[in-house]
Amino acid sequence: MxxxxxxxxxxxxxxxxxxxxxxxxxxxxxxxxxxxxxxxxxxxxxxxxxxxxxxxxxxxxxxxxxxxxxxxxxxxxxxxxxxxxxxxxxxxxxxxxxxxxxxxxxxxxxxxxxxxxxxxxxxxxxxxxxxxxxxxxxxxxxxxxxxxxxxxxxxxxxxxxxxxxxxxxxxxxxxxxxxxxxxxxxxxxxxxxxxxxxxxxxxxxxxxxAPRDPRTRVEVVRRRLAYEADPAAFLADHGGAERELAARIADARARLGAVRLDDAMLLVVARVCAGFDVDGMRADLVTAQAARAHAAWRGGDTVAREDVRAAARLAIAHRIRRNPFDAPGIDEDLLDELLGDEQPPEPPPAPGPDDGDSDGDGDGDGPGGGGEPPQSSAGDSPADPPPTTGSSTDPPTSSVDPPTSSVEPPTASVEPPTSSVDPVETTPDPGPPAATPVAAGPAYRPRLFSLTGTGAGADGRRSRARTDRGRTVGSRRATPSESGPVHLLATLRAAAPHQQARGRSTGSAVRLRPSDLRFAVREGREGNLVLLCVDASGSMGARRRMEQVKTAVLSLLLDAYQRRDRVGLVTFRGPGAELVLPPTGSVDVAAARLDAVPTGGRTPLAEGLRESVAVIERASRRDPDRRPLLVVVTDGRATAGPDALGRASAAARDVAAAGIRTVVLDCESGALRLGLAADLATDLRADHVPIGEVAASTLTSTIRRVRAGSRRTDPAASRRIVDGTGRVA
Structure with a gap:
């Protein structure tokens, strides 16, 4: 191997x-x-x-x-x-x-x-x-x-x-x-x-x-070019710094067991973890261990608040995300508040590439080039970045973080006017109030929409597929130079009839040939491409309707994340359709794009369907084993261009002819309904699901109603169930 x-x-x-x-x-x-x-x-x-x-x-x-x-x-x-x-x-x-x-x-x-x-x-x-x-x-x-x-x-x-x-x-x-x-x-x-x-x-x-400071970016490129031009010379130039870092890590390892973490610092660790509401106790344990390691790294023999702060920033940030739509990172103001009154010292500003560079290589470290910042006689500040970060050209914090002026409005723009003139007469007419964005409600667990048949895509949790894991459902003969899970019993069964002809004697090993080898055929679940085709036209602009649509789509995105799908987002409004998000595994990006989708204009339903087919075809060329699921979110209206409904119906029949599994989420509401989404589902050969019935809880109540009605009318019908696609089986 x-x-x-x-x-x-x-x-x-x-x-x-x-x-x-x-x-x-x-x-x-x-x-x-x-x-x-x-x-x-x-x-x-x-x-x-x-x-x-x-x-x-x-x-x-x-x-x-x-x-x-x-x-x-x-x-x-x-x-x-x-x-x-x-x-x-x-x-x-x-x-x-x-x-x-x-x-x-x-x-x-x-x-x-x-x-x-x-x-x-x-x-x-x-x-x-x-x-x-x-x-x-x-x-x-x-x-x-x-x-x-x-x-x-x-x-x-x-x-x-x-x-x-x-x-x-x-x-x-x-x-x-x-x-x-x-x-x-x-x-x-x-x-x-x-x-x-x-x-x-x-x-x-x-x-x-990537750093945003131009000097730092120049230094990154300069070093990389030097390394690629002569790797041996570059490694030799940094050999001294590498040996020094290796010795420092070895020394910290040796000293780690002697670093003391007293009860007061343990209480600080517990207060920080509880303050960020992390689940379980692993965050407390890791933060305590990392604080001891940080103290050993800086040369201390007792854990201080600065060590806890450095450890918490690295140990807690990924444990406070409750779902994939939460922003990563940690609130450092809250961290400092939980740590107590004692604040970590500010790290000294790093010199620029022209400061203190005696050997002309831009390191600022003199001959030998190690890139380690100068150390004080008292040792490293515990809040300083480790010297492994390379160069004295590393920018100060302000060169990487956006300046405060870029995110905070000037104070003058929010202060009331100081003039003695009556403010009622001088205030301009604000005009009509700006439309506030429609936010989605809390996500819920949607019913399962899956593909029929057995696929062969990447591991996931949506549709049935032949995979490398899961339950064994059979065996197959191996081809030369192929690897896979061996089905031992099937291999022995294939070899058993030939043992006498191969001269096997009693008590000797089974005589196998490459032609006897059998691989296990296993069935599991695959992830799919879930493409959302969302109507963003004027007919969807009603606040209640758009909130319902966004909530349903957000719930489907969360479900796609849990089932290891790739997701894409197509919207149609005004003159045509737009691919808002190419197929990706990042559902938080998809959710952000959905929030920014504008509404208004006519309804180019045909263009939305055709763009969806084009996206699926492109994705299939890149990953032919990943089967697509198209979810069309619409009320079925088509108002853009001549014969809009006829063109939409023709486009829907083309989608059906392509064999694309489709679900229509019907957004039509109100007492008077035209039923156009149901007609569209017929042309698409798709499942028709009212958007109010996407939630799995609604599906459960539907099953109960069907079963209750069946018992009253037809005892034999009580065996019927509603499957995960919304169909009655």
Whole structure:
């Protein structure tokens, strides 16, 4: 099995410019691996992966039992190690700490390990081949785009993170081994959020964004170009700073056990966590551990308020989001209030690229280039960013954060006039009151709209699909060079009739051939593309109706997040249709776009349907296995252009001919109803659901009414149910 262990040298950690929160979180996780790892959230192109890969060069070497595939500690080997038991006299060897990268498309067999097929087929021996979790033991497990990780791999990581062990029970193999690692994940929030269970397992989190200060951006580009032009020379220039950082991390690790956390500081930690209303006690534990690690990092022997503040900023922010529509981050004013009267000192302003640069390289660090800011004789300020953030060109806080003048109106603009003239006569006519935006009501649990048949898309929770996990429903013959979950019983059944012809004797191993190999066929659930086509024309402008529409769409977006779907948003109004949000996994972005959708104008229903088909076709070319679900939110009216209703009906028949599964949410209300949305659903061959019946609670009451009426009229009809698509089955 090819190794996923990263061993090639990378861009040096000490040369990273900016990103103080990210680098501090990674350093604290390196000092105290029991924190549970780090999640880095940020836009693309912000050096997330570069920084994570650079961290391993700073980690101390790991002592292992020579020849053990599971990296057992010679001092305290795992008593249940599959390669053990290890004698006290076992040969010890030191090796560099590993960074094991877990691809988002990896199979479960590759991650946890599986039966060694080569040995099984050639020698008839059931031998376990370790997976990536075994390689990552006592090292770093890195997941790029962690939010795109399949549910089957998330479940595996949750088990390993909770127990510190990996258990494999499959294909006749029963193995358990130690699996403790620093879990580091990076993600772009635009591609969707992380499952809450996995999010909570990351001890720390950090937000990273590209610097807005031009000098800092220039320094980032200058350093990267220098590294790409001559990596060896660049690494040599920063070798001194790398060694100094590695020594400082090793020293902090050694001192961590002696750092004292007294009851007064524990009370501060508890007050902060309670004040932010976090769930459970993990936030308290992680904040306390991170505060001790921060104190060791700055050279202290007692945890102070500054340590608690630095730890809370990294340990709490990702635990206070109740749903994916909540904004990330932490209220630092509230944090300072909860910490008490003692405020952390302001960090000193960082010099610019022209300040104190004696060697002309822009570092400001003189010859040797390490990028570490000057230290005072008293040691680092606990609130200062760690020196790993690279350069003296890092801008002061004001160069990254927007100036206060950009977000606060001038005081003169809100003060009343001081003139002695009667204000009633001088105040201009305000005109008609501005229309206030229509806000959605609280989201509810909608009924399940799923696709018929069995798909083969990415893991999710909406429609039936053939997947790599789930219940086994059969077997299939393996093709050459193919990998997958082995169906052991089916393989043995295929080989059994040929044993005599192959010369197998009594008591000898089963003789297998590649043609005997069978893979399991498993059925689970897939995520779909949910495309919302929303009528934003003037007929939808009534406040009550638009509030109902936004609430229903918001509930569907939340449901799509929970079912691991991708979502897109098309609106139609006025002269045509617009793709407001291309298909994405980020439902919070979709919700924000929905809030900004204007209403008014005529109703180009045909254009909305045709734009939806075009979006689905483009998405299918990129991901042909992800099946689409089109949700049309409309009252069925069409008023734009000649023969608007006829063109809408023709467009609907084209959607039906394309085989696109569609649901029509009927927004028509009032005593007089035209029933146009129901006619549209007929042309689309779609389910017709009044928007007031989207909620799952409404579906439950409908089932009860149907059953109650059936018992009174037709006893045999009491067996009928209403399925999740709104149809009566």
């Amino acid at each position: 090819p190794s996923a262990v990263t061993s090639t040298p990378h861009y040096p950690f000490s040369a990273v410019v900016g990103a103080e929160d990210m680098t501090l979180a990674l350093v604290l996780a390196a000092i105290a691996p029991e924190l549970g790892g780090v999640l880095v959230r940020g836009e693309k192109g912000t050096a997330k992966t570069t920084t994570v890969r650079a961290l391993t060069a700073l980690l101390p070497d790991v002592a292992v039992v020579d020849g053990c595939r599971f990296s057992c500690d010679p001092v305290s080997p795992d008593p249940g190690c599959p390669d053990g038991p290890h004698a006290p006299s076992a040969v010890r060897t030191d090796r560099p700490a590993r960074l094991v990268e877990l691809p988002v498309a990896a199979s479960e067999d590759r991650v946890v390990g599986s039966l060694h097929l080569g040995r099984a087929l050639a020698d008839g021996v059931a031998e376990f081949e370790p997976g990536l979790l075994a390689s990552a033991h006592r090292g770093v497990l890195y997941v790029d785009e962690a939010n795109l990780l399949g549910d089957h791999l998330v479940d595996v990581l949750l088990d390993a993170a909770a127990t510190g062990r990996t258990r494999v029970e499959r294909e006749g193999v029963s193995v358990t081994h130690a699996s403790r690692f620093v879990l580091v994940g990076t993600m772009n929030p635009e591609e969707g959020e992380l499952r809450p269970q996995l999010l909570d397992r990351f001890g720390l989190s950090a937000e990273v964004a």
